[in-house]
Amino acid sequence: MKPFAAALVLLCLALAPVTSTGAETQVYTGVISESMCGITHTSMGITPDPKCIVECVKHGDGVRYVLVDEKSKAMYVLSDQQTPEKFAAQRVRVKGVFYPRTKILKVETIEAVR
Numbered sequence: 001m002k003p004f005a006a007a008l009v010l011l012c013l014a015l016a017p018v019t020s021t022g023a024e025t026q027v028y029t030g031v032i033s034e035s036m037c038g039i040t041h042t043s044m045g046i047t048p049d050p051k052c053i054v055e056c057v058k059h060g061d062g063v064r065y066v067l068v069d070e071k072s073k074a075m076y077v078l079s080d081q082q083t084p085e086k087f088a089a090q091r092v093r094v095k096g097v098f099y100p101r102t103k104i105l106k107v108e109t110i111e112a113v114r
Contacts, residue, residue, distance in 0.1 A: 023097045028076060028105065029113060030069040030094075032087045036060055038075050039068040050088035057081070067094050067105060076105040083110050 033039055034056045056063050065084035067076045070091075076098060078084055087110055095109045 023099060025095060025097055025108060028067055028069065028094045028096070028098070029092070030067045030076075031091050032084045032089065032110075033066055033068050033075075034060070035062075035064045035066050035075070035077060038066065039070065039073065050090070053088040054085055057085070067092070077103055078107050079104050080107040080110070083107065087112060 031039060032053070034053050036056055053065075057065055065078045065081055065088075067078060067084075068074070069076075076094075078094070079096070091113045093111050093113050094105060094107055096105050096107045098105045
């Protein structure tokens with residue numbers, strides 16, 4: 001019985017990293033912005049202009065593209081930092097996996113919401 005119990009414990013430990021994250025692909029809808037201003041660009045005195053967002057990401061120290069949920073005001077840092085450039089200031093649908101520990105949304109796809 002002891003060898004079986006030991007094997008069962010080892011199996012559970014081996015599978016723990018796979019099952020403990022609970023991470024699954026979901027669809028998130030919001031606006032592409034940048035991590036310095038989020039959804040409100042009032043500190044800059046402008047509306048979220050696509051050019052402004054792109055320039056902030058390119059030249060801001062540590063500024064990253066984010067998806068901002070307009071209802072909850074939640075901000076998700078996007079793993080893909082190239083694709084969002086063409087969607088700056090647009091309402092989009094992002095398919096991906098959110099990792100709460102790192103606060104990063106691992107992007108699978110981004111598409112404009114019409």
